Amino acid sequence: MRRRIRIVALGIMLAIGSTLLARLVLLYASWQIALQGEMEVLTQTAGHLLRRASRSVEASEAALREIDVAGFTPCSSEHIARMRLLTMNVRTIEEIGYFDAQGLLRCTSWWPTDRRIARTPVDFERADGIGVKVTARPRVSGGNSMMELRWGHHNALFDPERLVDLIVGRRDLSLVVANEQGRVIQASKEAAPALLSGIPQRPERGIDGDLMYAVARGDGWIALVGASRAAAVERLRAQQALLLPVGAALAIGMSWLAVWLSRRQLSELAQLRRAVQARAFVVEYQPLIDLASRCCVGAEALVRWRRSDGSLTRPDLFIPLAEEHGLIQAITDQVMAAVVAELGELLRSDPNVHIAINLGADDIRSGRFLPVLDRLLQDSGIAPQQVWLEATERGFVDVSSASSVIEQARRRGHKVAIDDFGTGFSSLQYLQGLPLDALKIDKSFVDVLGRETVTSSVVPHIISMAKTLGLAIIAEGVETQAQLDYLRAQGVDGGQGWLFAKAMPAPQFIAYLRRG
Numbered sequence: 001m002r003r004r005i006r007i008v009a010l011g012i013m014l015a016i017g018s019t020l021l022a023r024l025v026l027l028y029a030s031w032q033i034a035l036q037g038e039m040e041v042l043t044q045t046a047g048h049l050l051r052r053a054s055r056s057v058e059a060s061e062a063a064l065r066e067i068d069v070a071g072f073t074p075c076s077s078e079h080i081a082r083m084r085l086l087t088m089n090v091r092t093i094e095e096i097g098y099f100d101a102q103g104l105l106r107c108t109s110w111w112p113t114d115r116r117i118a119r120t121p122v123d124f125e126r127a128d129g130i131g132v133k134v135t136a137r138p139r140v141s142g143g144n145s146m147m148e149l150r151w152g153h154h155n156a157l158f159d160p161e162r163l164v165d166l167i168v169g170r171r172d173l174s175l176v177v178a179n180e181q182g183r184v185i186q187a188s189k190e191a192a193p194a195l196l197s198g199i200p201q202r203p204e205r206g207i208d209g210d211l212m213y214a215v216a217r218g219d220g221w222i223a224l225v226g227a228s229r230a231a232a233v234e235r236l237r238a239q240q241a242l243l244l245p246v247g248a249a250l251a252i253g254m255s256w257l258a259v260w261l262s263r264r265q266l267s268e269l270a271q272l273r274r275a276v277q278a279r280a281f282v283v284e285y286q287p288l289i290d291l292a293s294r295c296c297v298g299a300e301a302l303v304r305w306r307r308s309d310g311s312l313t314r315p316d317l318f319i320p321l322a323e324e325h326g327l328i329q330a331i332t333d334q335v336m337a338a339v340v341a342e343l344g345e346l347l348r349s350d351p352n353v354h355i356a357i358n359l360g361a362d363d364i365r366s367g368r369f370l371p372v373l374d375r376l377l378q379d380s381g382i383a384p385q386q387v388w389l390e391a392t393e394r395g396f397v398d399v400s401s402a403s404s405v406i407e408q409a410r411r412r413g414h415k416v417a418i419d420d421f422g423t424g425f426s427s428l429q430y431l432q433g434l435p436l437d438a439l440k441i442d443k444s445f446v447d448v449l450g451r452e453t454v455t456s457s458v459v460p461h462i463i464s465m466a467k468t469l470g471l472a473i474i475a476e477g478v479e480t481q482a483q484l485d486y487l488r489a490q491g492v493d494g495g496q497g498w499l500f501a502k503a504m505p506a507p508q509f510i511a512y513l514r515r516g
């Protein structure tokens with residue numbers, strides 16, 4: 001009863017836990033999606049901004065170089081006409097000016113000038129030799145700050161706003177264009193102040209307090225685009241609204257699965273308990289063949305669970321549950337009793353025949369089955385030598401208690417085999433510590449015999465190791481003649497498998513054995 005309550009409680013906890021987990025996973029996933037999406041937008045916009053700044057400046061530079069090498073008589077009507085044409089053709093340029101050798105402005109794209117306007121030093125010179133003055137305040141701008149590019153005797157003025165007047169459909173983005181030293185050339189109105197400092201050191205993407213930003217570099221420019229994290233939260237909300245139904249469905253699904261699993265576990269276990277009480281187990285016998293003579297010398301007893309509808313359930317579907325819930329010893333008792341009852345007469349009549357009984361890990365640890373087997377064999381006329389005991393590697397985990405139980409069994413005359421060898425953690429060293437009589441090579445190794453696989457190369461090693469330790473060798477799951485030929489050639493003593501016979505009820509096995 002307490003176990004039932006525990007399982008139900010566990011089921012409920014699992015259901016609540018999985019719902020919460022699903023919600024958290026979803027929250028985290030959508031937060032990550034929103035963040036990544038926002039970063040992607042910033043990175044793309046920064047690249048766009050950089051390309052636009054480069055193109056704008058490149059076009060002005062080309063115009064300046066062209067007019068400077070054209071060789072017009074300074075401030076002639078042809079000279080002014082060409083400067084005007086360039087000003088009108090190059091979208092970014094507002095005006096082109098010509099300075100004489102003394103650095104005085106003589107004419108512009110529009111007309112000659114006699115005002116004494118002298119050149120002032122540039123703010124910096126680019127690697128391509130173009131001088132840049134970031135904040136010139138020429139007459140043409142009506143006092144507004146303009147950017148000035150200089151080459152030779154000419155300069156070009158352009159509105160730096162053009163560097164950042166991208167149409168991005170997001171008013172909340174901060175756009176900044178700086179030179180490669182990090183000096184801000186232009187920033188969009190209300191650009192986040194945090195974005196304007198430490199520009200040269202900024203990584204390609206980053207988060208700075210509430211500001212997320214992306215940086216693009218090239219052609220002597222640095223373009224930065226930033227957004228408040230609040231924008232990402234906004235996206236998250238939108239995404240959550242979208243994913244909410246999915247999350248709810250996921251949570252319901254997981255809860256249902258958790259409840260279903262715990263109920264199934266409960267009912268399967270309850271049924272197994274009832275089966276143990278009702279002694280609802282039957283035993284089938286799979287013949288064991290001596291490979292040298294091809295004669296049947298015994299069998300392995302394989303338990304089946306007979307369900308109320310008459311169907312038989314395979315042991316690998318319920319033995320693990322029985323082992324986990326302490327039911328295996330009761331099942332072993334029923335198998336031992338069935339062997340004695342069903343095959344007693346056969347074993348008495350032919351002392352050379354033996355039957356192998358599988359033990360669970362609990363049996364090997366406790367040795368409790370031994371006195372039970374003693375009582376069954378007492379006055380039965382069956383010799384202990386006719387009852388072999390098999391356990392998988394899991395049964396031998398506790399080497400010292402397993403060794404002691406095996407020793408007691410062998411003193412009585414039983415032979416003990418390790419089953420499914422090679423599928424667990426056994427090693428040669430491990431085997432040396434156990435007083436065993438036989439080793440059964442697992443079917444998975446027999447399956448690959450003759451194929452060029454890594455596993456197939458293991459079998460000769462297992463065989464030679466078993467021989468060194470003086471163990472009898474039995475191969476399981478022999479299905480083909482080629483496997484049989486190989487095993488015989490390797491000196492394997494015994495074999496079981498569908499090549500010889502499947503497991504069968506006692507009367508059929510007795511008939512099989514008597515047929516020879």
Ligand SMILES: Nc1nc2c(ncn2[C@@H]2O[C@@H]3COP(=O)(O)O[C@H]4[C@@H](O)[C@H](n5cnc6c(=O)[nH]c(N)nc65)O[C@@H]4COP(=O)(O)O[C@H]3[C@H]2O)c(=O)[nH]1
Nearest residue numbers: 302303314315316319335358359360477478479496497498
């Ligand atoms: N495909 C194929 N299969 C073959 C062939 N030859 C034999 N088999 C199957 O391989 C299994 C051999 O038994 P095992 O390795 O001891 O493996 C056994 C054994 O570890 C365990 N088991 C069976 N009976 C008992 C029992 O009474 N007590 C305990 N504790 N475990 C048992 O359940 C496992 C499964 O038993 P089964 O389902 O009866 O499956 C049996 C048998 O039917 C073949 O040529 N081809």
